[in-house]
Amino acid sequence: MRFGWVWCVRRAVRHNVNAPQRLLSSQANTQHARLSRTRNIGIIAHIDAGKTTTTERMLYYSGHTRRIGDVDEGSTVTDFLPAERARGITIQSAAITFHWPPVNSQSLNEEQLPQSFDITPRSSFSHNINLIDTPGHADFTFEVLRSLRVLDGAVCILDGVAGVEAQTEKVWMQAGHYSIPRIIFVNKLDRVGAAFSRTVKEIGVRLHGWPAVCQIPWWKSANGVFVGIGDVINLRGMLWQGPVDGSQILAFSLQELEVNHNNFATEIKKARIALIELLSEHDDGMVEAFLEHDENHLAIPGTQILESLRRVVLQPNQSVIPVFGGASFRNIGVQPLLDAVVDLLPSPLERPDPEVSLEDRSGTLLQLLNGSPKMALAAPDDIKSNRIIPEIRSLLACALAFKVVSDAKRGILVYVRCYHGSIAKGSTLFNTNLRTAERAPRLLKMYANDAVEVESIGEGQIGVILGLKYARTGDTLIVYKNMNYKSQPPGGLNALQLRPIHVPPPVFFTSIEPQSLAEQKNVQESLSILLREDPSLHLSVDEESGQTHLAGMGDLHLEIARDRLLGDFKAKARIGKIEIGYRETLTTSTSLYTYVLDKSIAGKPSKAGITVAVAPAKEAFDIDSMRNQKVDQFSTMFKTDDGNKIIISHSNLSKHDSSTHKNFIPSHLSLPNILSSIHAGASAALARGPLNGFPVARTEVHITLDTAAHLFPETTTTAISMAARSAVASSLRTACDSSPNTLMEPVMRVTIFVNESSLGSVIQDLSSTRGGQVISLDGSDSDATIPDDDLPRINPAQIYAPPDPFQCSMGGVESGLSDSQRQIVARVPLKEMVGYLNRLRALTGGRGTFVMSVDGFEQMGSQRQKEVLDAMKEFV
Numbered sequence: 116m117r118f119g120w121v122w123c124v125r126r127a128v129r130h131n132v133n134a135p136q137r138l139l140s141s142q143a144n145t146q147h148a149r150l151s152r153t154r155n156i157g158i159i160a161h162i163d164a165g166k167t168t169t170t171e172r173m174l175y176y177s178g179h180t181r182r183i184g185d186v187d188e189g190s191t192v193t194d195f196l197p198a199e200r201a202r203g204i205t206i207q208s209a210a211i212t213f214h215w216p217p218v219n220s221q222s223l224n225e226e227q228l229p230q231s232f233d234i235t236p237r238s239s240f241s242h243n244i245n246l247i248d249t250p251g252h253a254d255f256t257f258e259v260l261r262s263l264r265v266l267d268g269a270v271c272i273l274d275g276v277a278g279v280e281a282q283t284e285k286v287w288m289q290a291g292h293y294s295i296p297r298i299i300f301v302n303k304l305d306r307v308g309a310a311f312s313r314t315v316k317e318i319g320v321r322l323h324g325w326p327a328v329c330q331i332p333w334w335k336s337a338n339g340v341f342v343g344i345g346d347v348i349n350l351r352g353m354l355w356q357g358p359v360d361g362s363q364i365l366a367f368s369l370q371e372l373e374v375n376h377n378n379f380a381t382e383i384k385k386a387r388i389a390l391i392e393l394l395s396e397h398d399d400g401m402v403e404a405f406l407e408h409d410e411n412h413l414a415i416p417g418t419q420i421l422e423s424l425r426r427v428v429l430q431p432n433q434s435v436i437p438v439f440g441g442a443s444f445r446n447i448g449v450q451p452l453l454d455a456v457v458d459l460l461p462s463p464l465e466r467p468d469p470e471v472s473l474e475d476r477s478g479t480l481l482q483l484l485n486g487s488p489k490m491a492l493a494a495p496d497d498i499k500s501n502r503i504i505p506e507i508r509s510l511l512a513c514a515l516a517f518k519v520v521s522d523a524k525r526g527i528l529v530y531v532r533c534y535h536g537s538i539a540k541g542s543t544l545f546n547t548n549l550r551t552a553e554r555a556p557r558l559l560k561m562y563a564n565d566a567v568e569v570e571s572i573g574e575g576q577i578g579v580i581l582g583l584k585y586a587r588t589g590d591t592l593i594v595y596k597n598m599n600y601k602s603q604p605p606g607g608l609n610a611l612q613l614r615p616i617h618v619p620p621p622v623f624f625t626s627i628e629p630q631s632l633a634e635q636k637n638v639q640e641s642l643s644i645l646l647r648e649d650p651s652l653h654l655s656v657d658e659e660s661g662q663t664h665l666a667g668m669g670d671l672h673l674e675i676a677r678d679r680l681l682g683d684f685k686a687k688a689r690i691g692k693i694e695i696g697y698r699e700t701l702t703t704s705t706s707l708y709t710y711v712l713d714k715s716i717a718g719k720p721s722k723a724g725i726t727v728a729v730a731p732a733k734e735a736f737d738i739d740s741m742r743n744q745k746v747d748q749f750s751t752m753f754k755t756d757d758g759n760k761i762i763i764s765h766s767n768l769s770k771h772d773s774s775t776h777k778n779f780i781p782s783h784l785s786l787p788n789i790l791s792s793i794h795a796g797a798s799a800a801l802a803r804g805p806l807n808g809f810p811v812a813r814t815e816v817h818i819t820l821d822t823a824a825h826l827f828p829e830t831t832t833t834a835i836s837m838a839a840r841s842a843v844a845s846s847l848r849t850a851c852d853s854s855p856n857t858l859m860e861p862v863m864r865v866t867i868f869v870n871e872s873s874l875g876s877v878i879q880d881l882s883s884t885r886g887g888q889v890i891s892l893d894g895s896d897s898d899a900t901i902p903d904d905d906l907p908r909i910n911p912a913q914i915y916a917p918p919d920p921f922q923c924s925m926g927g928v929e930s931g932l933s934d935s936q937r938q939i940v941a942r943v944p945l946k947e948m949v950g951y952l953n954r955l956r957a958l959t960g961g962r963g964t965f966v967m968s969v970d971g972f973e974q975m976g977s978q979r980q981k982e983v984l985d986a987m988k989e990f991v
């Protein structure tokens with residue numbers, strides 16, 4: 116009974132098919148059918164859980180690679196950056212397309228779909244899977260978030276020994292925040308100490324969902340060796356045997372198992388009862404199926420269970436989590452996991468409409484396309500006259516550039532997900548973030564190592580645009596009717612943003628200096644590619660020293676950026692020490708200060724004036740409340756991530772009526788370019804504070820534009836920007852001179868997992884040595900995405916899990932944490948967290964783990980500020 120995977124599936128299908136397949140054939144349904152056979156999925160997990168190893172198997176079984184790549188040998192397809200291969204970790208998410216089941220095994224054409232999936236599993240037909248492998252390290256959380264935006268579903272991989280780890284919990288909650296349906300794969304069941312049962316209970320307690328055990332591990336009873344899985348859905352055992360690549364599987368029916376492996380058969384039956392009971396609590400369809408089959412848990416066909424699982428996975432606020440198991444490294448369990456991806460995770464058609472924003476309004480893409488007043492493009496008066504309709508109709512395509520990669524062979528690859536319409540090869544794209552247009556000369560689909568040229572990237576699809584010069588990660592790209600390079604999109608379409616995300620402020624920085632003047636251009640070009648790839652890196656130039664500062668989310672983040680710059684791009688530059696990014700803030704306001712710049716710029720006489728006052732921001736550092744703050748039509752407010760506001764008052768110029776501007780503004784200028792020049796100048800001044808050169812935060816800059824006194828025939832945008840920069844810098848200095856600025860330091864929210872025995876010493880170290888504040892013990896690390904109280908509390912005693920071969924002490928199971936594991940959540944200054952992993956390991960005998968994220972910036976006391984400044988001087 117030695118069979119390949121495809122055969123096993125077919126057998127299940129044939130067993131359950133008892134009605135003719137009527138096929139949808141009309142032309143109109145082709146696109147629909149294609150989309151319903153697409154899965155845009157991501158793999159999320161804690162570092163080292165086995166994402167890359169599992170992905171490599173997926174590519175191999177789908178026929179897209181001929182040999183299985185090995186993380187430990189550095190030969191994988193998805194970890195393709197040298198820095199990733201060297202460290203054995205995933206940094207940049209790679210998006211790869213493949214088919215499952217493999218194309219040659221499908222029995223239907225692309226356009227065809229069966230009438231009912233109650234009788235035929237989706238995994239009987241080849242699907243187009245776009246897979247995004249995401250990084251597990253906390254420094255790359257932003258990269259994970261960026262990928263999550265474009266996913267329709269996710270597979271969360273757990274390490275069967277470590278269970279639910281800190282980073283898993285965090286990414287799980289983030290995926291929940293984006294309402295992404297998720298399934299779990301408990302990996303590494305071959306390792307000594309693997310505990311499927313404990314992991315299942317941890318899923319319930321730590322991830323706040325009911326684990327639906329769809330597979331149970333098959334351990335060889337005598338020595339606990341992991342050899343296969345029990346398929347609870349289709350009531351069969353699967354034993355991986357034969358060739359080492361895992362392509363041959365022995366399949367045993369329940370009856371066959373009852374003869375030779377009776378205990379295992381009994382456990383599969385128990386698991387089946389638990390699965391049906393759980394589904395019946397969450398899905399009326401399962402209750403009906405149960406009654407239809409005379410309340411016999413074992414009689415319900417696998418296909419009906421799959422459909423029920425699919426319904427619960429797709430419910431908003433998913434509360435049932437299908438759990439599968441295996442050992443990717445031993446090539447066990449990956450093919451059934453792929454079936455689960457196709458069978459249970461949604462197609463783009465089944466996902467909620469994507470969020471969009473237009474200036475300060477937000478809603479969904481459909482609301483925009485339908486001309487809903489909430490998302491209307493025109494001013495309220497125009498809505499009544501239906502002026503918005505033709506403008507929306509002119510939107511032909513809308514896509515998100517979710518990732519930019521500089522590929523040594525092919526150049527810059529821009530990965531996009533298309534949300535509306537279709538991007539055709541050669542079309543002109545308007546970038547609504549940069550407000551520029553550029554052509555999309557070539558389009559690609561990435562299949563493992565191969566790239567295949569395509570004519571278009573359609574709605575719901577992920578693809579690559581080759582040859583774009585400007586697009587950056589996170590930019591929204593649109594195509595509209597009658598587009599040309601000089602024109603702007605009609606109405607407010609030029610401000611259309613797809614799924615905007617908040618980039619957290621950087622907390623580490625380093626300096627970069629070209630080794631020689633001749634190297635300057637190359638270094639700058641390399642840095643600009645790095646920034647296109649990763650918008651969570653920030654670049655600023657210190658005009659006084661000429662030094663460039665690169666800021667990022669963590670020390671590993673900057674280390675990788677450094678390796679990319681020096682190793683991959685071969686930039687010849689000196690890179691400084693990685694340091695903490697403090698902020699400066701004002702303690703006093705200044706009175707109005709007017710500055711008129713009058714000098715020759717690039718050989719031309721230039722003149723521009725500006726009036727400025729600066730003040731400490733009135734409200735707390737709360738970006739959301741700032742976003743909602745409105746200004747009238749005679750003033751404009753820009754906000755920055757550091758809690759600064761730049762408020763420009765232009766009292767005789769209305770933003771909504773440009774017809775009167777010509778009386779006040781020289782003809783070569785316009786209000787939008789004057790405002791953006793002031794914004795650029797003021798931001799540059801705020802980037803470097805007068806106290807110690809750190810960025811200024813929580814400060815209001817009030818600017819008055821008096822057209823009669825500040826604009827001249829010789830005024831240019833450069834002159835305006837320079838005048839704004841000088842005036843703001845001078846006001847900041849005045850404020851600091853009269854009452855010195857104070858420093859603010861990044862404070863982290865840290866979640867630490869330790870054993871009971873080390874709890875006391877870890878808390879002691881946190882609160883006394885590191886000046887941290889413990890917030891909770893064994894509570895959930897809600898991380899502010901979902902309030903703690905809204906998460907369901909699940910009693911582990913009510914969760915079904917099969918027994919583990921060597922069940923350890925049950926001490927921690929009731930709390931849901933592994934053997935007497937405790938969780939501490941604390942707020943600790945970032946400075947005190949540098950090198951913390953080593954300290955934690957020393958305190959916990961190597962078993963403690965932690966994750967952290969920026970919780971905010973806090974003003975430092977004078978003694979602490981002095982210590983920090985003194986420590987800095989030592990390095991000068």
Ligand SMILES: Nc1nc2c(ncn2[C@@H]2O[C@H](COP(=O)(O)OP(=O)(O)OP(=O)(O)O)[C@@H](O)[C@H]2O)c(=O)[nH]1
Nearest residue numbers: 162163164165166167168204205251303442443444
């Ligand atoms: N024993 C065992 N080891 C495994 C298994 N899967 C992965 N590993 C090993 O675990 C280590 C981490 O695997 P990766 O696939 O790189 O994990 P990852 O989740 O992609 O890690 P990051 O990219 O760093 O986030 C490697 O040494 C793998 O060989 C498994 O099923 N069993």
